[in-house]
Structure formats: structure tokens, C-alpha cells
Amino acid sequence: MLKRIDSNNMGKSNYGWLKGNFHFSFAEYFKPTNINFGVLRVLNDEVMKANSGFDTHPHNDMEIITYIVRGELTHGDSMGNIGSLERGQMQYMSAGTGVYHSEFNHSNEDLRILQIWIMPDKKGYKPNYGDYRFNWKDRTNNWLHMVSGTLKDVPINVHQDINVYTTYLERDKEIYFNVNKGRQVYLVQIEGNSEINNVHLNEQDALEIVEENIKIKANENSHLIVIEMNKTEALYI
Template sequence: MIRKIDSKTMGKSNLGWLNSTFHFSFAEYFNPTNINFGVLRVINDDLIIPHEGFDTHPHQDMEIVSYVIAGELTHADSMGNKRTLKRGQVQYMSAGTGVFHSEHNLSDETLRLLQIWIFPDKKGYQPNYGDYLFDWDLRKNNWLNIVSGKNGDAPIKINQDVNIYVLELEKDMEEKFEVEKGRQAYLVQIEGEANINEEHLNARDAMEIKEETISIKAIETSHYLVIEMRKDGI
């Protein structure tokens, strides 16, 4: 089963300094039929203007992954971590029993990132932070596994049975992604334009995939993120 989600139907917010597209209910956007997809609770596609950002605020019992698409993201938290990440780089924070953090764009260019929240497999973990500076070329015409569960092979491991993959597919190239029995996946067309199993996707569109193999053909050079998990995981 596949289901395309047009970005025009997603939640929207514009606070001036922050322009967001919400894949799931968040902040002022509430849709009781669109709270989560399995253990995936949040995907926010955020644009943050220069020298603005999220001031220090708390989180608890959530696995948070940030994927930088353009610009620079500067993170600071109550565990003493401070880091600036650029395009294609990833940070992870397990909020666990509680943590405070801030996320800012300290550069002179607009920052675009995907903010991803995933329910942990249990509550009460010790808070943790990590990041990874992936080489961009590793995702060119190749699925790069950037995040996995604790028993997986990705450099970043989270407290949930989830895999996150990214791909840059060159114009006219084709690539498949198999979602096995008992599994499901959520795909984000971050950039570009493509046909996926006879569905046409533009930038910021998405797709739910359950127990099915998809075939992607890039109409122009395109950029994808896929979150794969057990089917209907909560």
C-alpha cells in the first residue's frame, strides 16, 4: 500500500522568523486523523531566517533527529554540547528524563532543516546527544543509512526500531526501496521532482509505504529521506 501526501494539504505556520510545513499535527495545526505514523510523531520542514531560532526550551521522552538541508544549524543544550552543522549533516538528541536545548541559525543565510521526532521504545532513558558529519557523496545514487536502532549498523543509533535513509538521485536515474512484510516507511521528497510507482511527487511532498517496494525515477536531480519502522508500531 502506498499513499501520496501533497504538501499543499499539510499544516502551515509562518511566524516571520520561522516558516514551517507540518507533516503531522503540531503547534497550531491539529488534525485528529493525522497525529503520527507508527512511532513517527513529528516531521517539521522548517525555514529559519538569519540570526533567529528556537531559544532554550525543554523536551522529555522523545528521540529527536535534525537533518540539515541548507544553511547552518547551531545546537546548544543543558548537557554542555554545542555544535554547528551544515547541509547533509545530522544531529540526534534523546530527551529521555529531560533536557533543555536551543537551535539557532547564526549565519547570514536562511536555514532549512527537517525536525523529526520519534517515540522511544520506553520512557526514562538518560538524556544523550550525538551528531555525524556525513560526506555528501555517500548518498549520491545510493541509499545512505544515517540512523538505526541500537542493533542496527548506522553511525547514529536511537532508542527505537527505526532506520532513516537519505538519497540524492541524479536526473533520469532510477532507484528502488523495499519495505518488507511487517514494516512501513514514510518518504519525504525533500528537493526535486520524481515519479514513484506512477505517482508524481514535487518538492516537500511525502508518501506512506506499507509492505511494498517502490521504484523512484528522478525527473530532475532529487533528494529524499525515508524513515522505515515496524508496521503501525504503537
């Protein structure tokens, strides 16, 4: 089963310094039929203006993943972590029992990020932070496995049965992804446009995939991310 999500129909935010598309209910955008997709609770596609950012604020009991699409993101938190990440790199924070953090764009160019929140398999984990500076070439015409909750040899580990992959597919190239029985995927067309099992996706569109293998063909250079997880619709946190 495939369901295309048109970016034009997503929730929108515009605070001047920050603009975004909300794939699921978040902040001022609330739609009771669009709270989550399985354990995926938040996916915000956001552009942060130069020399702006999120001041220090709290989180708890959520696995928070941030993928940098372009620009430079600077992170700081109450655990003493600080650092900057660029295009194609990723940070992970298990908020657990509680953590404070800030996220800033200190550069003179716009920053685009995907903010992804995953519901953990239980509450009360010890807070944790990590980041990884992936080699861009490792995803070119190939799946780069970035995050896993079950495979310890994957660079970023989370407290949930999910897997996150990305690819940068050059024009006219094809790639396959298997979605096994009892599994589902949320896919985002980050950049470019493609055909997926005859479904056309434009930049910022998304696709829900349930128990169906897919073939992706890039109509132009295409940057995509997939979040693969156990098939469930329950919102339990």
C-alpha cells in the same frame, strides 16, 4: 499500499522568523486523524531566517533527529554540547528524563531543516546527544544509512526500531527500496521531483508506504529521505 501526501494540504506555520510545513499535528495545527505514522510523531519542514532561532526550551521522552537541508544550524544543550552542522549533516538528541536545548541560525542566510520526532520504545532513558558529519557523496545515487535502532554499526543509534536513509538521485537515475512484510515507510521528497511506482512527488510532498517495494525515478535531481519502521498505527505515548 501507497498514499501520497500533498505538501499544499499540510499544516502551515509562519512566525516571520520561521516558516514551516507540519506533516503531523503540531503546535497550532491539530487534526485528530493526522497525529502520527507508526512511531513517527513529528516531521516539520522548516525554514529559519538569518540570525534567528529557538531559545533554550525543554523536552523529554522523545528521540529528536534534525536533518540540515541547507544553511548552518548551531546547537547547544544542558548536557554541555555545542556545535554547528551544515547541509546533509544530522544531529540526534534523546530527550529521555529531560533536557534543555537551543537551536539557532547565526548565519546571514536562511536555514532549512527537517525536524523529526520518534517515539521511544520506553520512557525514562538517560538524555543523550550526538551528531554526524556525513560525506555528501555517500548518498549520490545510493542509499546512505544514517540512523538505526537495531544496527550498532550505523552512525546514529536511537531507542526505537526504525531506520533512516537518504539519497541524492541525479536526473533520470533510478533506485529501489524494499519495504518488507510487517514494515512501513514515510518518504519525503526534500528537493526536486520524482516518480515512485507511478506516483508523482513534487518538492516537499510525502508518501506513506506499507508493505510495498518501490522504484524511484528522478525527473530532476532529487533529494529524498525515508523513515522505515515496524508497521503499527498505535499512538502510545
